[in-house]
Amino acid sequence: MKAIMIPEAYKIEVLDIPQPEIEQENEVLVKIKRVGICGSDMHIYHGTNPLATYPRIVGHEVAGEVIKIGSNVNKVAVGDHVVIEPISYCGECYACKSGRPNVCKEVSVFGVHEDGGMKEFAVLSERQVHKVDPEIDWDEAVMAEPYTIGAQATWRGNVKEGNTVFIQGAGPIGICVLKMAKIHGATVIISDITNERLEFAKENGADYTINPNEVDLESKIYEITNDEGANIVIDAVGTPQTFELSVNVASAAGNVVTLGFNAKPSSIAQLPVTKKELTITGSRLQTNQFGKVVQLLNEKKLTHNGLITHKFPLSEVKEAFEFVEKNPQLVRKAVIVFD
Ligand SMILES: NC(=O)c1ccc[n+]([C@@H]2O[C@H](COP(=O)([O-])OP(=O)(O)OC[C@H]3O[C@@H](n4cnc5c(N)ncnc54)[C@H](O)[C@@H]3O)[C@@H](O)[C@H]2O)c1
Ligand SMILES: [Zn+2]
Ligand SMILES: [Zn+2]
Incomplete structure (x- = not known):
C-alpha cells in the first residue's frame, strides 16, 4: 500500500509498504478515504514541531471505512464509516485517572509521536474509531478532529x-x-x-x-x-x-x-x-469530544461550509504540501483524497 512519509524536514515521499494486519482481537482495519492537512503537519514538514520525531507518516485528521474487524470488536462492523480519534495514553497517570487522558504524561498522537493516517490502510484499536452515518459526505466527516x-x-x-x-x-x-x-x-x-x-x-x-x-x-x-x-x-x-x-x-x-x-x-x-x-x-487536543462532534455531524449541524478549499489526490501529495506552504492566503483546509 502507499503511505506518505516525511523522512526529514522539507522532504516528503510516497512509499510502498506492506498493508498492516489485525493482530489483536480488539483491532479494526480501516481503508482510509480522506486525510486533512493541518498546521501541525506543516510544522512537522518544516522541522518546527518539537514533539515530532522522524521518519514520520503524518496525518491525524482521518476518515475511512472499516473493512475488517478483530474477533472481539463490538463497537463497529465491516462497512461502517468512521473517524479516527488520534490519541493513545497510559490510563495510569494522574491526568488519565482524572479523566484527562489528552494530557497523559505518555500521550501519543497519531501522526505526531507515532505513524499516522496518511496511508491507504490503518489498523487501530476499536476505542479509537467512531462511527459516522454513511450518508455523511467524506469531506464533512474528515473535519471531525478539528471540530473536537x-x-x-x-x-x-x-x-x-x-x-x-x-x-x-x-x-x-x-x-x-x-x-x-x-x-x-x-x-x-x-x-x-x-x-x-x-x-x-x-x-x-x-x-x-x-x-x-x-x-x-x-x-x-x-x-x-x-x-x-x-x-x-x-x-x-x-x-x-x-x-x-x-x-x-x-x-x-x-x-x-x-x-x-x-x-x-x-x-x-x-x-x-x-x-x-x-x-x-x-486546551489541548480533546477529551470525550468525539461522541458529541459525531452526533453534530450526523445531525448536519456541523458542516464545513467552505472551510475545505482544496483537495488533492494521493499522487499529488508533494504538490499539496507545497501549495499549502506557498498559498496560506488561499488555503483554509486542504484534504488528501484516497480513493
Ligand atoms: N491546543 C490544541 O489542541 C491545538 C490544536 C491545533 C492548533 N492549535 C493552535 O491553534 C492556533 C491556531 O491554529 P490555526 O491552524 O487556525 O492557525 P493559522 O495560522 O491558520 O491561523 C491563525 C490566524 O490568526 C490570525 N492572526 C495572526 N495574528 C493575529 C492577531 N494579533 N490577532 C488576531 N488574529 C491574528 C492569522 O491571520 C490567521 O488567520 C495555533 O497556535 C496552533 O498551534 C492548538
Ligand atoms: Zn490538526
Ligand atoms: Zn496517562
Missing part, C-alpha cells in the same frame, strides 16, 4: 448560552471554535488581521468581526459588551500579545482559554487576574 479541538476549547471555557465569547484568530482552528460556540448559543466576536478570513467567519455565524490592524481592539470589545468585557476569551492565535490581550478584555468572573504552544513569555500582571477573579485554562 473547538469542542474542547469551548468545554474548557465553559461556554454557555447567552455568554459573549471573543475568539482571537479566524484560521481553521478559530473557525472550528466559532462553530462550536455558536452551537452553544453564545454571541461571538472574532478577530483576525486578514479581512477575507473575517468575512468567512461572518458567513459561519460570527456576530462581530474585528481587524486589530484597523481599529483599537480593546475599546471595541468594551464597546460591544457595554463595558463588561468578554465572558470567555479563546486565543486561537497564540502569541505573547494575544495572551496579554485575552486577560485585558476578559470580563470579571470570566474565563481565558489558551490554544497556542508558544514558548515565549507574556507580560501578565496578577492584578487583573485577581481583581476579575479570572480562570485561565489551557
Whole structure:
C-alpha cells in the first residue's frame, strides 16, 4: 500500500509498504478515504514541531471505512464509516485517572509521536474509531478532529448560552471554535488581521468581526459588551500579545482559554487576574469530544461550509504540501483524497 512519509524536514515521499494486519482481537482495519492537512503537519514538514520525531507518516485528521474487524470488536462492523480519534495514553497517570487522558504524561498522537493516517490502510484499536452515518459526505466527516479541538476549547471555557465569547484568530482552528460556540448559543466576536478570513467567519455565524490592524481592539470589545468585557476569551492565535490581550478584555468572573504552544513569555500582571477573579485554562487536543462532534455531524449541524478549499489526490501529495506552504492566503483546509 502507499503511505506518505516525511523522512526529514522539507522532504516528503510516497512509499510502498506492506498493508498492516489485525493482530489483536480488539483491532479494526480501516481503508482510509480522506486525510486533512493541518498546521501541525506543516510544522512537522518544516522541522518546527518539537514533539515530532522522524521518519514520520503524518496525518491525524482521518476518515475511512472499516473493512475488517478483530474477533472481539463490538463497537463497529465491516462497512461502517468512521473517524479516527488520534490519541493513545497510559490510563495510569494522574491526568488519565482524572479523566484527562489528552494530557497523559505518555500521550501519543497519531501522526505526531507515532505513524499516522496518511496511508491507504490503518489498523487501530476499536476505542479509537467512531462511527459516522454513511450518508455523511467524506469531506464533512474528515473535519471531525478539528471540530473536537473547538469542542474542547469551548468545554474548557465553559461556554454557555447567552455568554459573549471573543475568539482571537479566524484560521481553521478559530473557525472550528466559532462553530462550536455558536452551537452553544453564545454571541461571538472574532478577530483576525486578514479581512477575507473575517468575512468567512461572518458567513459561519460570527456576530462581530474585528481587524486589530484597523481599529483599537480593546475599546471595541468594551464597546460591544457595554463595558463588561468578554465572558470567555479563546486565543486561537497564540502569541505573547494575544495572551496579554485575552486577560485585558476578559470580563470579571470570566474565563481565558489558551490554544497556542508558544514558548515565549507574556507580560501578565496578577492584578487583573485577581481583581476579575479570572480562570485561565489551557486546551489541548480533546477529551470525550468525539461522541458529541459525531452526533453534530450526523445531525448536519456541523458542516464545513467552505472551510475545505482544496483537495488533492494521493499522487499529488508533494504538490499539496507545497501549495499549502506557498498559498496560506488561499488555503483554509486542504484534504488528501484516497480513493
Ligand atoms: N491546543 C490544541 O489542541 C491545538 C490544536 C491545533 C492548533 N492549535 C493552535 O491553534 C492556533 C491556531 O491554529 P490555526 O491552524 O487556525 O492557525 P493559522 O495560522 O491558520 O491561523 C491563525 C490566524 O490568526 C490570525 N492572526 C495572526 N495574528 C493575529 C492577531 N494579533 N490577532 C488576531 N488574529 C491574528 C492569522 O491571520 C490567521 O488567520 C495555533 O497556535 C496552533 O498551534 C492548538
Ligand atoms: Zn490538526
Ligand atoms: Zn496517562
